[in-house]
Amino acid sequence: MFEDLRDLYQEVIFDHNRNPRNFRVIDNADRKVEGFNPLCGDRLTLFLKMDGDTITDASFQGSGCAISTASVSLMTEIIKGKTEAEAEALFKTFHEMTTGKAEDIQLEAVGKLAVLAGVREYPARVKCATLAWHTLDAALKNETQAISTEE
Ligand code: ZN
DSSP states (O other), X not given: OHHHHHHHHHHHHHHHHHSOTTBSOOTTOSEEEEEEETTTTEEEEEEEEEETTEEEEEEEEEEOOHHHHHHXXXXXXXXXXXXXXXXXXXXXXXXXXXXXXXXSOOHHHHGGGGXXXXXXXXXXXXXXXXXHHHHXXXXXXXXXXXXXXXX
């Protein structure tokens, strides 16, 4: 049963890595922030289109490993239509899930993002999974400077 679940999760990660969603530039994006994970070489640019405090569109460009690409692809899908507060809450839950700080993972709260919960067993890959979210966090705070996971 657990093995089946793990296979399914890996399948979702492979799928998003092969066919990243929202891999495009948003012209006239309201927010644009670059994120970099020097440990792995993952690099991305996140674009957000806002309507008030609601994220109406999200996209990215860049290149990285399978985990970072799947993570940012899933993230751009899931944050569309969310308010800034909802996105921040997801970031917090996702961070706790991937760093193992959560006592029990609230799978329902994170939806498809649960496929990345497995990285908690590989500390070196956690930053690959959280890079997109740290970049989103900076974008939501209206920061424009590139962020690095090593600062
Ligand atoms: Zn990586």
